[in-house]
Amino acid sequence: MPDRSLPTHFPSGPPGRPTPHWRRSPGRSGTRPSSRSPGRSLARTASHPAASAAARLPWSSPPPSRTDLVPRYRPAVNRGFTRAGPAAPEPGDPRCCSRQRLAPRLDPALNPNAWHLSSTRCPARTLSSGSRPPVPGHNRRGLSVVRAEDSVMNVHYLARKARRFMAGVVQLSEHRDRPEGEPPVLAGRLPLVGHLPKLLKNPLAFLASLPKEDEVTTVFIGGQPIYFLTSHRLVRSLLTGKSGAFTRGLVFEKAAKVFGQGIIVSDGEQHHRNRRLIQPAFHQSKIEHYVEIMRSVVEKRTGAWEAGQPFTLNAETYETAVEVLTRTLFRSDLADRAAGNVKRAFPGIVAGISAQALYPFPWMEKLPLPVNRRYERSAALFHDVVKAVIAEQRKNPAQDDSLLGTLISARDEDNAFSEEQLRDETVTMLIAGAETVSTTLAWFFHELARHPEVEQRLVDELQTRLGDRPISFQDFRQLPYTAAAINEAVRLHHPNWFLSRRAVSSVTLGGHRIPAGGEVAFSPSTMNRDPEVFDDPLRFDPDRWLDGRTDDLPRSAYMPFGVGRHKCVGDTYALAELTVSIACIARRWKLTHQPGKRVREVPWTTVQPADLVMVAQPRRNA
Structure with missing residues (x-):
């Protein structure tokens, strides 16, 4: 193996001649000696602590004559020489940059090149400008020369610089000059993505952690500012305020690809007309008829359950809710075909709405991503199925008492x-209708299984008031504890975790200015768990609705179906379906959690229970 222990500079060479790059120490940048007297430079260098330590190292022996070095410059003579520099040192060589040899190389007392690995400026920088010592790893001015390929430590060096740069950018974004009165920006905003990583990591915990002092906080999803309301008083003001001040927001805009101009998306005069035409379909006389259909569907599906067989409860409640809706919405001969197609298309629609509402950039909706393409296919399938059913149902409108038949015959000034x-x-x-009811029903039985005392009181009430007869619409008022348990389940597990409105013009909310076009959002799920409104808010306690604790609540504290012009038009239908389903299931089956499963909240279009696997056992007196 050729001897590579050569000096890193040549004081006996001609003045101004640079150090050949093939003789530089491995992992170091070469230097050019001073153009002044070499003797004076070496005299000054002798006092350098790194230079005095270098005299003890093997490659700091007296330099050979230039004629002795010539063969070493020729690749034909010295295989260790290449135009790119000397060959890489082998393990065991004192110049090796392995982890075992790295620590001594960082000590300036042992290695004069250690200044290159440190962020500290070399002491040679303090010498007079008349002469600079040719310290390895520095330029003529004594500054450290750093290149990506120079040292393994450069990876850490660049990482430190990147962290400092990003911290500076975040600090500037958080303390930027805001227009007077604009809501404060939540700390922790990142460039490009804003607060989206924190929101996606744990949406409900993130929204619950928003500061309540200012009542309005700016959260960035990508570059889009979202003004979150943390006061239930402001939320009610937003929903019941002056007509035309706000329109449907971001979430409803993304859902318009499927819902079109349906009542949940439309606004203004269009929404008012749609609501006026739809309301007769949810009259009490209609609900009484729907209750009979609901009971027959639930009894049929739960009658097929197998004792002791585990099943995913939220999947079962969803299929039951879809079948109930199709049988009340369509004629019986068309309901089965529609139900199958609805179940196939629904997952793609839910995933598409959720993903596009949280995209940090609008142009991502047009990318050929799998979720986008599935969303488009599912929406097209849904529309085709519904149009075909409407066309079939129009052919025989006589004696059509379905919900769709009511809509077909609805008239508004002819x-x-x-x-x-x-x-x-x-x-x-x-x-x-299917998503919200099925989710609430799944959470209800989850809480019932966790609280046996609540379950026993509910079953006792159902058996005392109903006996063995089937439930009817007239029985609802005789079940106060069941109604309280439903209210508590909706409060603790509200299906909607993110809703928004869009300001038409500049408005003021809570003393903060919301610019025109600004997205104003709120979270019903976190508002219903506010400890300032509800005592012990995370506890499932139906008695809070019976013992007077909620009698003095402000009207804005609990809004299960919304308020104002956009209040849910089918609230009585949803409560009827929940009551019928609970009465049919709870009197016949006792549901318990499968051991080893941990139920989690997963915010999607609604807050879904993940891993809700339950086991059904028949009741003894059923």
């Missing part, structure tokens, strides 16, 4: 729903 409007309203009821 004007009826168009084909497109009928499709949009039908799609809205199928998606919104």
Whole structure:
């Protein structure tokens, strides 16, 4: 192996001649000696602590004559020489940059090149400008020369610089000059993505952690500012405020690809007209008829359950809710075909709405991503199914007491729903009605299994008031504890975790200015768990609705179906379906959690229970 222990500079060489790059120490930048007298430079260098330590190292022996070095410059003579520099040192060589040899190389007392690995400026920088010592790893001015390929320590050096740069950018973004009165920006905003990583990591915990002092906090999803309301008083003001001040927001805009101009998405005069035409379909006389259909569907599906067989409860409640909706919405001969297609298309629609609402950049909706393409296919399938069913149902409108038949015959000053409007309203009821009711029902039985004392009181009430007869609409008022348990389940597990509105013009909320076009959002799920409103808010306690603790609550504290112009038009339908389902299931089956499963909240279009696997056992007196 050739001897590579050569000096790193040549004081006996001609003045101004640079150090050949093939003789530089491995992992170091070469230097050019001073153009002044070499003797004076070496005299000054002798006092350098690194230079005095270098005299003890093997490659700091007296330099050979230039004629002795010539063969070493030739690749034909010295295989260790290349134009790119000397060959890499082998393990065991004192110049090796392995982990075992790295620590001594960082000590300036042992290695004069250690200044290159440190962020500290070399002491040679303090010498007079007349002469600079040719310290290895520095330029003529004594500054450290750093290149990516020079040292293994450069990875850490660049990482430190990147962290400092990003911290500076974040600090500037958080303390930027805001227009007077604009809500404060939540700390921790990142460039490009804003607060989106924290929101996606744990959405409910993130929204619950928003500061309540200012009542309005700016959260960035990508570059889009979202003004979050943390006061239930401001939320009610937002929902019941002056007509035309706010329109439907970001979430509803993304859902319009499926819902069209249905009642859940439309606004203004269009929404008012749609609501006026739809309301007769949810009259009390209609609900009484729907209750009979609901009971027959639930009894049929739960009658097929196998004792002791585990099953995913939220999947079962969703299929039951879809079947209930299709049988009340369509004629019985068309319901089965529609139900199958709805179940196939629904997952793609839910995933598409959720993903596009949280995209940090709007142009991502147009990318050929799997979720986007599935969303488009599912929406097209949904629309085709609904249009086909409407066309079939129009052929025989006589004696049609279904919900869709009511919509077809609805008139407003001799004007009826168009084909497109009928499709949009039908799609809205199928998606919104099935998702919210099924989710609430799954959470209800989850809490019932966790609280046996609540379950026993509920079953006792059902058996005392109903006996063995089937439930009817007239029985609802005789079940106060059941109604309180439903209210508590909706409070603790509200299906909607993110809703928004868009300001038409500049407005003021809570003393903060919201610019025109600003997205104003709120979270019903976190508002219903506010400890300032509800005592012990995370506890499932139906008695809070019976013992007077909630009598003095402000009207804005609990809004299960919304308020104002956009209050849910099918709230009585949803409560009827929940009551019928609970009465049919709880009197016949006792549901318990499968051991080893941990139920988690997963915010999607609604807050879904993950891993809710339960086991059904028949009740002894059923």
